[in-house]
Amino acid sequence: MSDAIVRVEALRKCYGDLEVLRSVDLQVEAGEVICIIGPSGSGKSTLLRTINHLEVPTAGEIHVNGMFINDTSLKGKAFDKHLCEVRTNLGMVFQHFHLFPHMSILQNVIEGPVQVLKQNKAEAEEKAMQLLTSVGLADKRDAYPDMLSGGQKQRVAIVRALAMNPSVMLFDEPTSALDPELVGEVLSVMEGLAKEGMTMLIVTHEMEFARKVADRVIFMDGGFIVEQGTPDQVFGNPQHQRTQQFLASIHS
Amino acid sequence: MFDWAIIVKYFPILSEAALLTLYISVISLVLGLIFGLAAALARLSSNRVLFGIASFYIWLIRSTPLLVQLFLIYYGLPQFGLELSPFVSGVLGLALNVGAYNAETIRAGIQSISHGQTEAALSIGMTHAQAMRRIILPQAVRNIIPPLGNNFIILIKDTSLVSTITLVELTMKTQQLVGTTYKPFELYLAATILYAILTSATALALRAVEKRMHLKTQRS
Numbered sequence: 001m002s003d004a005i006v007r008v009e010a011l012r013k014c015y016g017d018l019e020v021l022r023s024v025d026l027q028v029e030a031g032e033v034i035c036i037i038g039p040s041g042s043g044k045s046t047l048l049r050t051i052n053h054l055e056v057p058t059a060g061e062i063h064v065n066g067m068f069i070n071d072t073s074l075k076g077k078a079f080d081k082h083l084c085e086v087r088t089n090l091g092m093v094f095q096h097f098h099l100f101p102h103m104s105i106l107q108n109v110i111e112g113p114v115q116v117l118k119q120n121k122a123e124a125e126e127k128a129m130q131l132l133t134s135v136g137l138a139d140k141r142d143a144y145p146d147m148l149s150g151g152q153k154q155r156v157a158i159v160r161a162l163a164m165n166p167s168v169m170l171f172d173e174p175t176s177a178l179d180p181e182l183v184g185e186v187l188s189v190m191e192g193l194a195k196e197g198m199t200m201l202i203v204t205h206e207m208e209f210a211r212k213v214a215d216r217v218i219f220m221d222g223g224f225i226v227e228q229g230t231p232d233q234v235f236g237n238p239q240h241q242r243t244q245q246f247l248a249s250i251h252s
Numbered sequence: 253m254f255d256w257a258i259i260v261k262y263f264p265i266l267s268e269a270a271l272l273t274l275y276i277s278v279i280s281l282v283l284g285l286i287f288g289l290a291a292a293l294a295r296l297s298s299n300r301v302l303f304g305i306a307s308f309y310i311w312l313i314r315s316t317p318l319l320v321q322l323f324l325i326y327y328g329l330p331q332f333g334l335e336l337s338p339f340v341s342g343v344l345g346l347a348l349n350v351g352a353y354n355a356e357t358i359r360a361g362i363q364s365i366s367h368g369q370t371e372a373a374l375s376i377g378m379t380h381a382q383a384m385r386r387i388i389l390p391q392a393v394r395n396i397i398p399p400l401g402n403n404f405i406i407l408i409k410d411t412s413l414v415s416t417i418t419l420v421e422l423t424m425k426t427q428q429l430v431g432t433t434y435k436p437f438e439l440y441l442a443a444t445i446l447y448a449i450l451t452s453a454t455a456l457a458l459r460a461v462e463k464r465m466h467l468k469t470q471r472s
Contacts, residue, residue, distance in 0.1 A: 054371050080379060088377035098372035102390045112376035115386060164376055 004063075005030045005199055006051065006168055011060035013046055013223075020046045022223035024060070028168070028201060033194045035210035035231075036203045038220035039246055044203045047220070048170050051201070052090040053083055065089050065167055088116060091161030091169040095176050097153040099145040105132070105156050106141040112164045124163070131159040135189050151182030155189055162193075169193065171202040207250065211235055219243045258438040262429055266439075269425035270446040276343055276421060277408045277450070283347035284407065285400075288354025293384075295359050306355065313352035319413050321345050326417040342414035350407045357403060361396035362388055394465050401458035405451045412447075422446055 006028035013021040021043045028034060036044045049055040051062055053069055062069040067086050074082050100108050109128040113119040119127075132138045135155040145153055154174055161169060171190065175183040187209050194200055194213050204210060210217055210231060217234040219227045219242075227234060227243045238244045294306035313321065326341035336344065365388050373383035415424035426443040430436045 052375060054374065084377045084379055087375060090375070092372075092375035094368060094372065094375075096368055098366075098368040100369065100372070100387055100391075102394075111386065112378070115382060116377040160376065 007063040009061045012058045014058045031197045032215050033200045034216045035214040036218045042220040043223040044220045048172050089167050091166035093171045093174045095173040097157045101145050104142050109160050109163050150178045151185045154186045168199045258435045259442045269422045273411050273422040276411050280343050280346035284350035287351025291355035292358035310352045318349050338417050338419045342419050353403050357399045361392040364395050365391050408451050
């Protein structure tokens with residue numbers, strides 16, 4: 001499978017003595033939607049954060065779009081530059097949004113395209129407005145993040161990532177910090193993205209969403225991928241005891 | 253006997269001297285901001301040499317009296333052939349001094365911004381420098397302005413110390429007039445009023461800046 005858009009090989013991540021990722025292998029095909037589930041501390045967020053190098057891998061290799069992310073042959077400034085380039089291919093959505101509070105919604109969205117991709121402002125604004133319209137937030141263009149609800153903030157955060165035209169979107173528990181009534185609006189935006197063919201890696205506790213939208217579900221525990229398969233396989237007929245226990249614990 | 257006429261008579265001359273005090277303050281303030289920002293960024297940098305130099309600078313300044321620092325620059329450096337004018341010595345001494353305090357204020361302000369902001373900036377492909385300049389510093393400024401304002405007000409008051417290196421600013425001018433009129437109470441009172449005007453105006457200006465920054469991004 002050489003055409004995998006994300007390729008993770010023998011990935012290991014330790015914090016001191018604590019081994020959070022033991023040996024993870026993962027291939028993501030273009031257009032694939034993968035939901036990663038598992039108990040807290042299983043390493044699922046760390047896996048996602050390691051893919052765009054917000055966490056530095058202890059060992060192993062990560063390739064995105066054919067680019068070797070943690071290429072240790074590159075040093076200093078050369079590596080920083082390489083990293084910036086790789087990251088423009090990866091959209092990241094955080095649990096706590098992390099919108100830039102000193103910028104308006106529109107400024108938040110065009111910041112990357114203008115500062116990093118060096119697009120001209122008018123062009124970036126036009127694209128930003130299209131994206132904001134598609135998530136129903138065109139009228140918030142001049143508002144500031146503090147004026148929005150959590151669900152609105154997260155939709156803006158998704159748009160901010162999409163404005164960079166990434167080939168893969170990474171979602172780190174995008175609905176975990178939201179009030180229950182606001183979860184739906186964010187999930188429906190994500191579902192729309194999945195239908196448009198975006199490649200997505202989603203760490204989530206929303207099992208209904210995973211069942212409905214994912215092409216593949218990955219269950220992680222103790223720093224390993226314990227089990228993976230279609231939603232039907234993983235939810236309907238889990239093979240491993242730990243998967244069964246986890247699913248039972250969240251259904252009860 | 254308290255003599256109002258003395259205050260009235262000498263107020264214009266003292267006001268002129270206060271202008272020099274203001275001038276020294278403003279230049280030291282700007283330089284002090286540059287020194288402070290540079291030292292703060294050096295303290296946060298992963299470069300060990302920069303970190304070491306900045307830490308030493310901040311430690312040295314904060315653990316010694318300003319008066320001794322001024323004497324070292326003005327009376328000490330000529331021994332090595334470096335003769336600086338009273339004005340340059342005074343401004344340099346004040347700027348280095350307030351810069352060290354600014355550095356710690358700015359560093360704390362930068363560190364008060366959540367790490368998530370840096371991660372979000374990096375995740376859209378920014379370099380660390382871009383993230384600092386575009387995302388972190390503009391937010392940190394808001395937290396930094398009140399304590400920085402404090403440093404500025406202390407700076408204005410500290411300018412009185414440069415009278416000891418022959419600069420005829422407000423304090424020195426007052427001393428000279430006292431010498432000729434023998435009216436210390438009236439003249440030092442006038443100087444007190446002028447210092448209070450300078451520091452209060454600064455405080456008010458800073459409060460206005462602070463208010464404007466908050467209005468912009470908050471729900472009305």
